[in-house]
Amino acid sequence: MSFSSQIKEEAVRLRVKEPGLRRSELSGLAFACGNLKLGRRRALSCRTENREVGRHIASLAAGLYEVEVQLEERVREHRQTPLYVVDITGPEAPKMLEEIGVLYQDAEGLQLLSRLPQALLLGDDNQRAFIRGCFLGSGSCSDPKGAYTLDILCPTETFAQGLCRILTDYGLCARYTQRRSRFVVYMKDGDSITGFLALMGANGAALAFENVRAEKETRNYVNRATNCEYANLEKLVAASLRQQEAVKAIMNRGHFQKLPPALREAAELRLNYPDAGLQELADLAGIKKSGMNHRLTRLLEYAQDLENGLL
Numbered sequence: 001m002s003f004s005s006q007i008k009e010e011a012v013r014l015r016v017k018e019p020g021l022r023r024s025e026l027s028g029l030a031f032a033c034g035n036l037k038l039g040r041r042r043a044l045s046c047r048t049e050n051r052e053v054g055r056h057i058a059s060l061a062a063g064l065y066e067v068e069v070q071l072e073e074r075v076r077e078h079r080q081t082p083l084y085v086v087d088i089t090g091p092e093a094p095k096m097l098e099e100i101g102v103l104y105q106d107a108e109g110l111q112l113l114s115r116l117p118q119a120l121l122l123g124d125d126n127q128r129a130f131i132r133g134c135f136l137g138s139g140s141c142s143d144p145k146g147a148y149t150l151d152i153l154c155p156t157e158t159f160a161q162g163l164c165r166i167l168t169d170y171g172l173c174a175r176y177t178q179r180r181s182r183f184v185v186y187m188k189d190g191d192s193i194t195g196f197l198a199l200m201g202a203n204g205a206a207l208a209f210e211n212v213r214a215e216k217e218t219r220n221y222v223n224r225a226t227n228c229e230y231a232n233l234e235k236l237v238a239a240s241l242r243q244q245e246a247v248k249a250i251m252n253r254g255h256f257q258k259l260p261p262a263l264r265e266a267a268e269l270r271l272n273y274p275d276a277g278l279q280e281l282a283d284l285a286g287i288k289k290s291g292m293n294h295r296l297t298r299l300l301e302y303a304q305d306l307e308n309g310l311l
Contacts, residue, residue: 028133
Protein backbone atom coordinates (compact mmCIF):
# COMPACT_ATOMS: atom_id res chain seq x y z
CA MET A 1 0.00 0.00 0.00
CA SER A 2 1.35 3.42 -0.93
CA PHE A 3 1.90 6.11 1.68
CA SER A 4 -0.87 8.20 0.07
CA SER A 5 -3.32 5.30 0.50
CA GLN A 6 -2.33 4.92 4.14
CA ILE A 7 -3.04 8.60 4.75
CA LYS A 8 -6.41 8.46 3.01
CA GLU A 9 -7.54 5.30 4.75
CA GLU A 10 -6.70 6.87 8.10
CA ALA A 11 -8.54 10.08 7.17
CA VAL A 12 -11.75 8.33 6.12
CA ARG A 13 -11.87 6.53 9.46
CA LEU A 14 -12.27 9.82 11.33
CA ARG A 15 -15.66 9.96 13.01
CA VAL A 16 -17.07 13.36 12.05
CA LYS A 17 -20.69 13.69 13.14
CA GLU A 18 -21.43 17.41 12.83
CA PRO A 19 -23.37 17.93 9.56
CA GLY A 20 -21.65 21.23 8.76
CA LEU A 21 -18.21 19.63 8.90
CA ARG A 22 -19.36 16.66 6.83
CA ARG A 23 -20.75 19.09 4.26
CA SER A 24 -17.42 20.98 4.12
CA GLU A 25 -15.54 17.72 3.60
CA LEU A 26 -17.94 16.62 0.87
CA SER A 27 -17.45 20.02 -0.78
CA GLY A 28 -13.67 19.52 -0.86
CA LEU A 29 -14.16 16.07 -2.38
CA ALA A 30 -16.58 17.37 -5.00
CA PHE A 31 -14.19 20.11 -6.15
CA ALA A 32 -11.18 17.79 -6.14
CA CYS A 33 -12.53 14.71 -7.91
CA GLY A 34 -16.09 15.50 -8.97
CA ASN A 35 -17.69 16.11 -12.34
CA LEU A 36 -21.04 17.82 -12.77
CA LYS A 37 -23.82 16.39 -14.87
CA LEU A 38 -26.16 19.23 -15.77
CA GLY A 39 -29.46 18.76 -17.48
CA ARG A 40 -32.93 17.75 -16.40
CA ARG A 41 -31.36 15.62 -13.65
CA ARG A 42 -28.47 17.43 -12.07
CA ALA A 43 -25.97 15.02 -10.60
CA LEU A 44 -22.44 14.69 -9.30
CA SER A 45 -20.01 11.99 -10.38
CA CYS A 46 -16.82 11.50 -8.37
CA ARG A 47 -13.87 9.38 -9.45
CA THR A 48 -11.13 7.97 -7.28
CA GLU A 49 -8.55 5.19 -7.35
CA ASN A 50 -9.13 4.46 -3.65
CA ARG A 51 -12.10 2.24 -2.83
CA GLU A 52 -12.36 3.50 0.75
CA VAL A 53 -12.52 7.09 -0.47
CA GLY A 54 -15.31 6.07 -2.88
CA ARG A 55 -17.27 4.52 -0.05
CA HIS A 56 -16.63 7.61 2.06
CA ILE A 57 -18.05 9.92 -0.61
CA ALA A 58 -21.14 7.72 -0.91
CA SER A 59 -21.57 7.68 2.88
CA LEU A 60 -21.27 11.46 3.23
CA ALA A 61 -23.75 12.20 0.43
CA ALA A 62 -26.31 9.62 1.54
CA GLY A 63 -26.01 10.69 5.17
CA LEU A 64 -26.64 14.36 4.44
CA TYR A 65 -29.22 14.29 1.63
CA GLU A 66 -32.04 12.27 0.12
CA VAL A 67 -30.01 11.13 -2.85
CA GLU A 68 -29.42 7.97 -4.82
CA VAL A 69 -25.81 6.80 -4.67
CA GLN A 70 -24.18 4.23 -6.91
CA LEU A 71 -20.59 3.09 -6.42
CA GLU A 72 -19.13 1.27 -9.43
CA GLU A 73 -15.72 -0.34 -9.88
CA ARG A 74 -14.32 0.01 -13.39
CA VAL A 75 -11.35 -1.88 -14.78
CA ARG A 76 -9.06 0.31 -16.88
CA GLU A 77 -6.90 -0.74 -19.78
CA HIS A 78 -3.16 -0.59 -19.16
CA ARG A 79 -3.75 0.19 -15.48
CA GLN A 80 -3.33 -2.22 -12.60
CA THR A 81 -5.61 -0.30 -10.26
CA PRO A 82 -9.35 -0.01 -10.96
CA LEU A 83 -11.29 3.26 -10.92
CA TYR A 84 -14.12 3.76 -8.47
CA VAL A 85 -16.96 5.96 -9.72
CA VAL A 86 -19.56 7.39 -7.36
CA ASP A 87 -22.70 8.70 -9.11
CA ILE A 88 -24.96 10.85 -6.91
CA THR A 89 -28.45 11.56 -8.23
CA GLY A 90 -31.94 11.83 -6.81
CA PRO A 91 -34.41 14.46 -5.68
CA GLU A 92 -32.03 16.36 -3.40
CA ALA A 93 -29.01 16.25 -5.71
CA PRO A 94 -29.55 19.88 -6.90
CA LYS A 95 -29.91 21.01 -3.29
CA MET A 96 -26.72 19.16 -2.38
CA LEU A 97 -24.80 20.79 -5.24
CA GLU A 98 -25.83 24.25 -4.06
CA GLU A 99 -25.18 23.62 -0.37
CA ILE A 100 -21.70 22.18 -0.89
CA GLY A 101 -20.86 25.23 -2.99
CA VAL A 102 -20.36 23.58 -6.36
CA LEU A 103 -23.25 25.55 -7.86
CA TYR A 104 -24.64 28.93 -6.86
CA GLN A 105 -27.74 30.87 -7.84
CA ASP A 106 -27.56 34.41 -9.20
CA ALA A 107 -29.69 36.66 -11.43
CA GLU A 108 -28.70 34.63 -14.49
CA GLY A 109 -29.54 31.29 -12.90
CA LEU A 110 -27.31 28.48 -11.65
CA GLN A 111 -23.59 29.04 -12.09
CA LEU A 112 -20.55 26.82 -11.61
CA LEU A 113 -18.31 28.05 -8.78
CA SER A 114 -14.62 28.23 -9.70
CA ARG A 115 -13.29 29.51 -6.38
CA LEU A 116 -13.38 28.21 -2.82
CA PRO A 117 -16.89 28.23 -1.29
CA GLN A 118 -16.41 30.82 1.45
CA ALA A 119 -19.64 29.94 3.28
CA LEU A 120 -18.29 26.45 3.96
CA LEU A 121 -14.94 27.70 5.28
CA LEU A 122 -16.18 29.70 8.24
CA GLY A 123 -14.23 28.49 11.25
CA ASP A 124 -11.14 26.40 11.81
CA ASP A 125 -12.91 23.03 11.91
CA ASN A 126 -14.70 23.68 8.62
CA GLN A 127 -11.45 24.64 6.92
CA ARG A 128 -9.76 21.47 8.17
CA ALA A 129 -12.66 19.35 6.93
CA PHE A 130 -12.58 21.03 3.51
CA ILE A 131 -8.80 20.57 3.22
CA ARG A 132 -9.22 16.91 4.16
CA GLY A 133 -11.80 16.51 1.41
CA CYS A 134 -9.48 18.11 -1.15
CA PHE A 135 -6.65 15.74 -0.27
CA LEU A 136 -8.91 12.70 -0.27
CA GLY A 137 -10.23 13.67 -3.68
CA SER A 138 -7.04 14.49 -5.58
CA GLY A 139 -4.11 14.54 -3.18
CA SER A 140 -0.97 12.44 -3.08
CA CYS A 141 2.04 12.26 -0.80
CA SER A 142 5.33 10.60 -1.68
CA ASP A 143 6.89 8.02 0.60
CA PRO A 144 9.02 9.99 3.11
CA LYS A 145 11.89 7.56 2.53
CA GLY A 146 12.47 9.44 -0.73
CA ALA A 147 12.00 13.10 -1.62
CA TYR A 148 9.30 15.00 0.27
CA THR A 149 6.36 15.97 -1.95
CA LEU A 150 2.66 16.50 -1.31
CA ASP A 151 0.34 17.51 -4.20
CA ILE A 152 -3.32 18.42 -4.55
CA LEU A 153 -4.85 18.79 -8.01
CA CYS A 154 -7.18 21.78 -8.28
CA PRO A 155 -9.95 22.47 -10.84
CA THR A 156 -9.01 26.13 -11.49
CA GLU A 157 -6.19 28.58 -10.84
CA THR A 158 -8.48 30.67 -8.61
CA PHE A 159 -9.21 27.60 -6.52
CA ALA A 160 -5.48 26.78 -6.24
CA GLN A 161 -4.71 30.36 -5.15
CA GLY A 162 -7.40 30.21 -2.49
CA LEU A 163 -6.23 26.86 -1.16
CA CYS A 164 -2.65 28.17 -1.00
CA ARG A 165 -3.81 31.17 1.03
CA ILE A 166 -5.56 28.97 3.58
CA LEU A 167 -2.56 26.66 3.96
CA THR A 168 -0.20 29.63 4.25
CA ASP A 169 -2.39 31.07 7.01
CA TYR A 170 -1.73 27.85 8.92
CA GLY A 171 2.01 28.44 8.56
CA LEU A 172 2.53 25.86 5.82
CA CYS A 173 4.84 26.50 2.86
CA ALA A 174 2.38 25.85 0.02
CA ARG A 175 2.73 26.96 -3.61
CA TYR A 176 0.92 26.19 -6.82
CA THR A 177 1.91 25.57 -10.41
CA GLN A 178 0.28 24.52 -13.67
CA ARG A 179 0.77 21.04 -15.09
CA ARG A 180 -0.81 20.69 -18.50
CA SER A 181 -4.42 21.79 -18.07
CA ARG A 182 -4.54 21.34 -14.27
CA PHE A 183 -3.31 23.47 -11.41
CA VAL A 184 -1.46 21.79 -8.57
CA VAL A 185 -0.95 22.98 -5.00
CA TYR A 186 2.24 21.42 -3.70
CA MET A 187 4.53 21.29 -0.67
CA LYS A 188 8.12 20.03 -0.61
CA ASP A 189 9.08 21.04 2.90
CA GLY A 190 9.08 18.21 5.45
CA ASP A 191 7.77 20.37 8.31
CA SER A 192 4.94 21.69 6.14
CA ILE A 193 3.91 18.19 5.03
CA THR A 194 3.85 16.96 8.63
CA GLY A 195 1.81 20.02 9.59
CA PHE A 196 -0.61 19.42 6.73
CA LEU A 197 -1.19 15.78 7.71
CA ALA A 198 -1.87 16.80 11.30
CA LEU A 199 -4.11 19.64 10.10
CA MET A 200 -6.37 17.26 8.17
CA GLY A 201 -6.52 14.85 11.12
CA ALA A 202 -4.14 12.13 9.88
CA ASN A 203 -2.07 12.17 13.07
CA GLY A 204 -0.85 8.59 12.65
CA ALA A 205 0.50 9.39 9.19
CA ALA A 206 2.08 12.60 10.51
CA LEU A 207 3.86 10.62 13.23
CA ALA A 208 5.01 7.96 10.74
CA PHE A 209 6.29 10.71 8.41
CA GLU A 210 8.24 12.33 11.26
CA ASN A 211 9.73 8.99 12.37
CA VAL A 212 11.09 8.36 8.87
CA ARG A 213 12.39 11.93 8.69
CA ALA A 214 14.19 11.50 12.02
CA GLU A 215 15.77 8.25 10.87
CA LYS A 216 16.90 9.84 7.59
CA GLU A 217 18.34 12.89 9.33
CA THR A 218 20.19 10.72 11.86
CA ARG A 219 21.56 8.53 9.09
CA ASN A 220 22.60 11.59 7.07
CA TYR A 221 24.29 13.11 10.12
CA VAL A 222 26.21 9.90 10.79
CA ASN A 223 27.23 9.71 7.12
CA ARG A 224 28.41 13.32 7.15
CA ALA A 225 30.34 12.78 10.38
CA THR A 226 31.91 9.60 9.03
CA ASN A 227 32.85 11.27 5.75
CA CYS A 228 34.33 14.20 7.65
CA GLU A 229 36.31 11.81 9.85
CA TYR A 230 37.64 9.95 6.82
CA ALA A 231 38.55 13.23 5.15
CA ASN A 232 40.43 14.41 8.24
CA LEU A 233 42.19 11.07 8.50
CA GLU A 234 43.26 11.28 4.87
CA LYS A 235 44.61 14.79 5.44
CA LEU A 236 46.51 13.62 8.53
CA VAL A 237 48.07 10.68 6.67
CA ALA A 238 49.02 12.85 3.69
CA ALA A 239 50.55 15.51 5.93
CA SER A 240 52.47 12.89 7.94
CA LEU A 241 53.91 11.35 4.77
CA ARG A 242 55.05 14.74 3.46
CA GLN A 243 56.70 15.52 6.78
CA GLN A 244 58.45 12.13 6.97
CA GLU A 245 59.73 12.52 3.40
CA ALA A 246 61.04 15.98 4.27
CA VAL A 247 62.89 14.66 7.34
CA LYS A 248 64.41 11.78 5.35
CA ALA A 249 65.51 14.20 2.59
CA ILE A 250 67.25 16.33 5.22
CA MET A 251 68.95 13.25 6.66
CA ASN A 252 70.05 11.98 3.24
CA ARG A 253 71.74 15.32 2.51
CA GLY A 254 73.57 15.26 5.86
CA HIS A 255 71.79 18.28 7.28
CA PHE A 256 69.99 16.60 10.20
CA GLN A 257 72.58 17.60 12.78
CA LYS A 258 72.59 21.14 11.39
CA LEU A 259 68.95 21.59 12.36
CA PRO A 260 68.14 23.70 15.41
CA PRO A 261 67.36 21.53 18.48
CA ALA A 262 63.65 22.32 18.33
CA LEU A 263 63.39 21.22 14.70
CA ARG A 264 65.46 18.05 15.35
CA GLU A 265 63.08 17.12 18.16
CA ALA A 266 60.06 17.64 15.91
CA ALA A 267 61.70 15.58 13.15
CA GLU A 268 62.47 12.68 15.52
CA LEU A 269 58.93 12.73 16.92
CA ARG A 270 57.44 12.62 13.44
CA LEU A 271 59.61 9.63 12.45
CA ASN A 272 58.95 7.79 15.72
CA TYR A 273 55.20 8.47 15.74
CA PRO A 274 54.11 8.45 12.06
CA ASP A 275 50.40 7.99 12.91
CA ALA A 276 50.24 10.68 15.58
CA GLY A 277 48.21 13.79 15.04
CA LEU A 278 49.45 17.33 15.52
CA GLN A 279 48.09 17.60 19.05
CA GLU A 280 49.66 14.30 20.07
CA LEU A 281 53.08 15.39 18.81
CA ALA A 282 52.69 18.72 20.62
CA ASP A 283 51.86 16.92 23.86
CA LEU A 284 54.92 14.69 23.48
CA ALA A 285 57.09 17.77 22.97
CA GLY A 286 55.41 19.67 25.78
CA ILE A 287 54.45 22.58 23.55
CA LYS A 288 51.28 24.05 22.06
CA LYS A 289 49.70 22.65 18.93
CA SER A 290 50.46 25.85 17.02
CA GLY A 291 54.11 25.55 18.02
CA MET A 292 54.38 21.99 16.69
CA ASN A 293 52.64 23.03 13.48
CA HIS A 294 55.18 25.84 13.05
CA ARG A 295 58.13 23.44 13.55
CA LEU A 296 56.82 20.89 11.05
CA THR A 297 56.18 23.67 8.52
CA ARG A 298 59.79 24.84 9.02
CA LEU A 299 61.01 21.28 8.32
CA LEU A 300 59.05 21.21 5.04
CA GLU A 301 60.51 24.59 4.03
CA TYR A 302 64.03 23.44 5.00
CA ALA A 303 63.74 20.33 2.80
CA GLN A 304 62.42 22.47 -0.08
CA ASP A 305 65.35 24.87 0.24
CA LEU A 306 67.74 21.93 0.14
CA GLU A 307 66.13 20.62 -3.03
CA ASN A 308 66.33 24.06 -4.65
CA GLY A 309 70.02 24.36 -3.73
CA LEU A 310 69.48 27.30 -1.41
CA LEU A 311 71.26 25.64 1.53
